[in-house]
Amino acid sequence: MFDHLLIGLSGITVANESTYVIGQNITKSDMPQYHRKTARLSTLPNDNGVIYSYTHRETEDILQKLYYNNLSDFSFYDELYNYYSLLESYLTIGDYVAKFNDIYNVLSQLTGSRYRINDLISNMHDLVMSIRSTSDALDTLKINIEHQITSYVEQINNYLTNLTRLDHNLLDNRDQILEHLSNIMNTNLVQTNKGINILSDNGLPLILDNTVYHLKIQYNNNNINLINDIGTIDVDSGRLGSLIYMYNQYIPKIKNEINYLVSDFIRNINQIQATGLGIAGEYESVDSRIAVPDVFAPLATQDLPLEIFEGDITISITDINSSTRNNYTFHINPNIHSLYDISNFLSSLPGISASVNTSTGLISISALPGYKFDFAGRDTIPATNTSVTNPDTSGLLSALGINGIFDGYNADTISLRQQFIDNPNLFAFSKTGEIGNNDNIIRLLDVFKSSLFTQNNFIQRMSKIITDIGNFGTTVTNSKNYSKEIYNDTYTKLSEIIGVDTNEEFINLLKFQKMLESSSKYISIVNQTIDTLLNMF
Incomplete structure (x- = not known):
């Protein structure tokens, strides 16, 4: 007879534990990555009640x-x-x-x-x-x-x-x-x-x-x-x-x-x-703005931001006193010529001088007294019909930043x-x-x-x-x-x-509440039966 009391008690215990799991589900239903838990129950040997086996975590x-x-x-x-x-x-x-x-x-x-x-x-x-x-x-x-x-x-x-x-x-x-x-x-x-x-x-x-x-x-x-x-x-x-x-x-x-x-x-x-x-005409002096790291090395080896090509550069030198103008052309091969070579060529021309600052890597070009120069490629004076359409096919002037509107290169x-x-x-x-x-x-x-x-x-x-x-x-x-x-x-x-369906959880909660009530009532009936039997004896 006392086994029947244990059966009822197991039902109350399982119902309480299962209700706790359901309460956890409802409480944590909004928690990210919360996995619904389910009570897994099994019967005791010889049907002597029910036992809470484990908590199953729903996953996939x-x-x-x-x-x-x-x-x-x-x-x-x-x-x-x-x-x-x-x-x-x-x-x-x-x-x-x-x-x-x-x-x-x-x-x-x-x-x-x-x-x-x-x-x-x-x-x-x-x-x-x-x-x-x-x-x-x-x-x-x-x-x-x-x-x-x-x-x-x-x-x-x-x-x-x-x-x-x-x-x-x-x-x-x-x-x-x-x-x-x-x-x-x-x-x-x-x-x-x-x-x-x-x-x-x-x-x-x-x-x-x-x-x-x-x-x-x-x-x-x-x-x-x-x-x-x-x-x-x-x-x-x-x-x-x-x-x-x-x-x-x-x-x-x-x-x-x-x-x-x-x-x-x-x-x-x-x-x-x-x-x-421009309106001011020819130049008395110009300076480069983009430095050459090694002025004695070929220009192609200097990793300059703007490339210098093999080509010709023409400089026109005007003698103001005699009103004459002559054109001089230098063929530039960046694989051979250095900034220092270009400076030497310019300095060899009548009426101008050029110098390279080895510390800054910049070149300066200046006209001597009574002279001016430009890179426009105009015809000579007296005219000889030798104007140059593109006086700088090497791109040297822009690569060195000589006499440009903009400074910089990007x-x-x-x-x-x-x-x-x-x-x-x-x-x-x-x-x-x-x-x-x-x-x-x-x-x-x-x-x-x-x-x-x-x-x-x-x-x-x-x-x-x-x-x-x-x-x-x-x-x-x-x-x-x-x-x-x-x-x-x-x-x-x-x-x-x-995920947790709170409606489903409340239904499960009612189910285990019924189980709790039934187990309690079962224990009460067993208890009354025991009392009756004891009173008979």
């Missing part, structure tokens, strides 16, 4: 892994979208196409009148400031990304450490950490008898048998790589993968394209300015020379020096359509850069939306398996 390993992968994919494009929006705003604010068009339109009007020369210089200055602003913004963006990469690496290392310190019975806490980790980078969890292994996408261990191999940042040729004591860690997913892609590839790509265009623009404008003449270094801001009339309108001659303006208009050095159209090239960025943004947006749909779908399917 394949779907769980897929969820982490899809989270990493979505996080990659979400982070990429955030930084792309900043990048797009920098180029939109610059509005370079409009600024190139403004310069072109003013140049077109200068062929008939010089009254808009101040507008031309102003427009050029606006373009320079926009270019520098964008270049600085891209540099700042890379610095901010670098800081965020550092922050993410610190977070990853903390998560890895916490995983090894975590009681492995706390599986929900482990999955929460893995979810945070997947948001930053994709990993693979491998459970072993010795503990857990966490592997990177390329299979290198981050945790091996509970030993942590922390990530470290390595800089290589302005790129960021992630390493640990095992090797190089490839990260091409999650928010960290997105930032490394932006830092190592996309921002440098955009900046290189802008730098290449700006370098070509600087070179073309400076080349036309240097081989033309988007990082470009600036408008102060002398043109102070005196716009220094602008070289002419090839002949005559007041009405517009040859150089026409050359400038032509160069907007076809570069002297690359035969490309500046406005079209700038438009293409902006269009490509817009297309990249469209791709990122579409990929983000698609990956979000996949992620949400996986989350929904996983939640259907591991």
Whole structure:
């Protein structure tokens, strides 16, 4: 008879334990990565009651892994979208196409009148400031990304450490950490008898048998790589993968394209300015602005920012006293000639001298008293019909920054020379020096359509850069939306398996309450029966 009391008592015990599990489910139903728990019951031998066997944790390993992968994919494009929006705003604010068009339109009007020369210089200055602003913004963006990469690496290392310190019975806490980790980078969890292994996408261990191999940042040729004591860690997913892609590839790509265009623009404008003449006429002295590291070595070996080609350079020297002008041509082979060789050639000519500063790597060219010079390639005086259409086929003048409108050689270094801001009339309108001659303006208009050095159209090239960025943004947006749909779908399917349905839990709670009431009533009946039997005796 007393066995019947134990049967009823087992029902009360099991009902209480099961109710506790249900209460945990309801309480933690909103907790990320909480897996629903289910009481597993079994009967005692000979049907002598019921026993609470174990707590079953609902899970689906394949779907769980897929969820982490899809989270990493979505996080990659979400982070990429955030930084792309900043990048797009920098180029939109610059509005370079409009600024190139403004310069072109003013140049077109200068062929008939010089009254808009101040507008031309102003427009050029606006373009320079926009270019520098964008270049600085891209540099700042890379610095901010670098800081965020550092922050993410610190977070990853903390998560890895916490995983090894975590009681492995706390599986929900482990999955929460893995979810945070997947948001930053994709990993693979491998459970072993010795503990857990966490592997990177390329299979290198981050945790091996509970030993942590922390990530470290390595800089290589302005790129960021992630390493640990095992090797190089490839990260091409999650928010960290997105930032490394932006830092190592996309921002440098955009900046290189802008730098290449700006370098070509600087070179073309400076080349036309240097081989033309302004109102002031010929020069008394000019200095280079781009340094040559070794003035005695061949120019081709000096890694100059603007290339020097094999070609001819013609200098015209005017004797003011006798009103005569002679042309002298020097064939330059950058594989043979040094800056010092060019200086020696110029110094050998009558009426000018040249010197090289070995400390600064710059060359100075000066006219002797009673002489002036230019690089316009005009006919001699007396005339001999020996004018030179292209007086510098080597590109030496623009490569060294001699007598250009712009200083610098790319988007990082470009600036408008102060002398043109102070005196716009220094602008070289002419090839002949005559007041009405517009040859150089026409050359400038032509160069907007076809570069002297690359035969490309500046406005079209700038438009293409902006269009490509817009297309990249469209791709990122579409990929983000698609990956979000996949992620949400996986989350929904996983939640259907591991998630808590509070309505279902309340129904289960009522079931075990009924069990508790029934067991209590059963014990009461057994107790009354025992009392009755005892009273009979």
